[in-house]
Amino acid sequence: METDARPESEAQAVLGGGVRRFGGPVEVLELPGPRELRPDEVLIDVQACGVGNWDEFARTGGWDLGVRPPMALGVEAAGLVAAVGDRVTGIAAGDRVTVHSAPLREQGTWAGRHIAAAAQVAVLPTGVPVDAAAALPVPALTADQVIDGALQVRAGQTVLVHGAGGVTGGMLVQLAAHRGAKVIATAGADSAGRVSAIGADTVLDYHQRDWPEQVRALTGGGVDGAANAVRAGSAEAIRAVRDGGRLATITADLPDAERGIATQAVQVVPDGARLAGLVQLLAQGVLTVTVAGSFSLERAAAALAQARHGAHGSATVLRPSGSQHAASQR
Numbered sequence: 001m002e003t004d005a006r007p008e009s010e011a012q013a014v015l016g017g018g019v020r021r022f023g024g025p026v027e028v029l030e031l032p033g034p035r036e037l038r039p040d041e042v043l044i045d046v047q048a049c050g051v052g053n054w055d056e057f058a059r060t061g062g063w064d065l066g067v068r069p070p071m072a073l074g075v076e077a078a079g080l081v082a083a084v085g086d087r088v089t090g091i092a093a094g095d096r097v098t099v100h101s102a103p104l105r106e107q108g109t110w111a112g113r114h115i116a117a118a119a120q121v122a123v124l125p126t127g128v129p130v131d132a133a134a135a136l137p138v139p140a141l142t143a144d145q146v147i148d149g150a151l152q153v154r155a156g157q158t159v160l161v162h163g164a165g166g167v168t169g170g171m172l173v174q175l176a177a178h179r180g181a182k183v184i185a186t187a188g189a190d191s192a193g194r195v196s197a198i199g200a201d202t203v204l205d206y207h208q209r210d211w212p213e214q215v216r217a218l219t220g221g222g223v224d225g226a227a228n229a230v231r232a233g234s235a236e237a238i239r240a241v242r243d244g245g246r247l248a249t250i251t252a253d254l255p256d257a258e259r260g261i262a263t264q265a266v267q268v269v270p271d272g273a274r275l276a277g278l279v280q281l282l283a284q285g286v287l288t289v290t291v292a293g294s295f296s297l298e299r300a301a302a303a304l305a306q307a308r309h310g311a312h313g314s315a316t317v318l319r320p321s322g323s324q325h326a327a328s329q330r
């Protein structure tokens, strides 16, 4: 059965930031208004949506999100629930929520309205800023899968985060420290202070070619677990892991197995329940995400360019509200 709880405005076209073809430029598209909700879906009035370097893979077709252009891009958003399907429990119209959506049910999140699978949605605790809530899902879920999943980090262990100066890299540091690990991080000189402030015990400059050997010397043989967040960085990071330790990479560069080290490539998986736990940590101040600036939908291409080039560990968001209904703009 399908819900009949849709506001009238859904019939209106929606503006989205996206592409007409894979590899094409990011532009403002007029998209059909959201269809009727399926029983397990939530319709979100998007207030802010995250823009990450991973969106470039979606733009070029390298990340199959299950829909084809013309399409809005974007896989994370925060906003207000406008309507829910008739089998959705625990989420109601008017709730403030956040989501990492994949595969997409209809369109990406860079639009005024977004249909998400309810199982991928988390209700926000009071007081969490909408920009931070929009930028959290992919980095935090990825870090959670690495720290609690692939590396199985326990209190007292030593963990390396290679590439801690980035948004996801910083989330890896924060979560490892929160789990009670001693964190050794790599970052550039300009990022070292920031990476220390979010929980790294030691920060090594990755420009020094012997940094993996420095880690081995500091730890008496290598870290228990290493998280690689640098493109093609695993081959270096594994040198800093002790015999029989673990390495997880988020940049799809799994190194050859060596010295009994368990290796795993991690690809972020949407999970509303885990996301709910992570936004609680955000509300408590255990996790922080800094937002470099918010862009209007019309500047989505510039937002993606900023995210691709990195903004010193700060996240990028779009604010589509105010331009979501094409019909009302004419």
Ligand SMILES: NC(=O)c1ccc[n+]([C@@H]2O[C@H](COP(=O)([O-])OP(=O)(O)OC[C@H]3O[C@@H](n4cnc5c(N)ncnc54)[C@H](OP(=O)(O)O)[C@@H]3O)[C@@H](O)[C@H]2O)c1
Binding pocket: 053, 054, 138, 139, 142, 162, 163, 164, 165, 166, 167, 168, 169, 170, 186, 187, 188, 189, 190, 191, 192, 206, 229, 230, 231, 233, 249, 250, 251, 252, 266, 267, 268, 307, 308, 309, 310, 311, 312, 313, 314
């Ligand atoms: N598998 C997944 O599901 C998944 C999820 C999220 C992200 N990712 C990928 O993970 C990577 C990192 O993501 P992110 O959000 O942290 O990216 P980001 O915010 O763009 O990170 C940029 C930072 O990386 C650091 N960096 C660059 N080259 C480095 C090197 N050779 N050694 C150490 N650090 C270096 C720089 O830090 P300094 O300022 O310290 O120089 C730079 O500020 C990206 O490739 C992203 O696509 C994958």
